[in-house]
Amino acid sequence: MALAADGGDGMTGEVAVLGAGMHPWGKWGRGFVEYGVAAARAALADAGIGWRDVGSVVGADTVRGGYPGYVAGATFARALGWQGARVASVYAACASGAQAIGTARAQILAGLADVVLVVGADSAPKGFFRPADGERPDDPDWLRFRVLGATNPAYFGLYARRRMAVHGDTLEDFAQVKVKNAALGALNPNARYRKRVTAEEVAESAVVADPLRLLDICATSDGGAALVLSSMDFARRHGAADPVRIRAVSTVTPRYPSTVLDLPDIATDSAVSVEPPAHTFRASVALAAYEEAGIGPEDLSLAEVYDLSTALELQWYEDLGLCGEGEAAKLLREGATGPGGRIPVNTSGGLASFGEAVPAQAIAQVCELTWQLRGQAGERQVPGARVGITANQGLFGHGSSVIAVR
């Protein structure tokens, strides 16, 4: 493998992951600030870095905490105790956490900060995510609820049915994704759901959006995740000779015409005047990460993907190039993406075991990579893990993919 640390400055463009921390996911009923601060303190302790030594804080925003949620970076900095650090807050729907990591990386590589704390946390509502209040016909998110009643699970149902029709995926395949992820989540102390699930239990759960059942669809959760990132120079001075390194952060946008119906849209772009790009948006997010990291899917030890539904996890296998188009269910059935397989996917238990805490989730994915690449993932450990990828997609043309190596 061409990815061993070279003992020198490493690849230009890399940043070190000095610390990772989480507040466990759940439905705790408290404010997001509390989860974020707990995660931040855990990441700082893991890094062996004092809060006063942090030069910059980047917060991933939540739209559910009022004004403090829109200025999450400052909210966390204030809660930890103002110490003068540079601050930024970013919002990119489900990709907010990855954009926070991207912002931190840019600051480090630009020499603006040696050590950056990245934090995301959310306090989730009951039931379906819903748009902000008020009469807002210019907002596609408001329109899809008003005009169609198209909830997030409805879109997941559309994607799942399409896969069944085009690729022959079955309900049993979808259920097996849940069975796999629930078994891994049972081993993860930060997961919200820590019980194994059988295919029968999935099949017996209520249909939410045909063909998907309750246990095919991820819940919404409270939780917090944080990372302490630094320059490679700082890491060496700090005594971290062989840290986990972030080698790529892809946050590319779609290319016109985007021909896969995306949330919260009512229609796709029309391809009548311009031919669609060679790759779908999701695939292009991953490709940009591979290109930046100078690696390919064959180099991966593990992947953390955004399994908003069981069927979407299968879609990611293809979009990440783990298999050819239409071959995801086969890859799953062969056990390639399970523990001990060629390319274990969602060793954390995935969203199936966590439930989505929007601004924290993409950061949590990188926490899992960090622990895996350090060999600290306990019973979930992928032996000898050297390269990991995350993948994620959110509303309004947001997606992300992070590649970490050691």
Add this chain to the structure above:
Amino acid sequence: MSHTRTPVVTGWFAGEGDDFRLLGTRCAACTSVFFPREDTFCRNPGCDGGALKEVPLSRRGRIWSYTDNRYRPPAPYASDPDVEWQPYTLIAVELAAERIVVLGQGVPGVTVDDLAVGMEVEAVPGVLNEDAKATWTTWHWRPTGVTA
């Protein structure tokens, strides 16, 4: 109680019966079609921008995918919480001439068991809900009985 028939969104559809059509816009410079309509700018990155003119979309298309809502969606979807929830279908339809996929509700009474990917459907006028202000109208997708 007024029962004025009012489109839930202005300018997205027009006509009655066989004349019912979804309305988009077309860029005069690059021929790109937009639904929901773009009236101020063309979103083709390779286009310097042209006049956007209203165009009716194809009435018929084929099902790209479909699903249903087994649970009551949250507001602003309008439904009476005192009335037992009746699931309805959501159908994504590919219009061949426009090379676009448009989501809509299936006509009342149609269930997922009546649908298949590739089946032909047509846009028909429908009612979304009624309140003190109006009878809010929308588009529905209805199977034509023609299967791919």
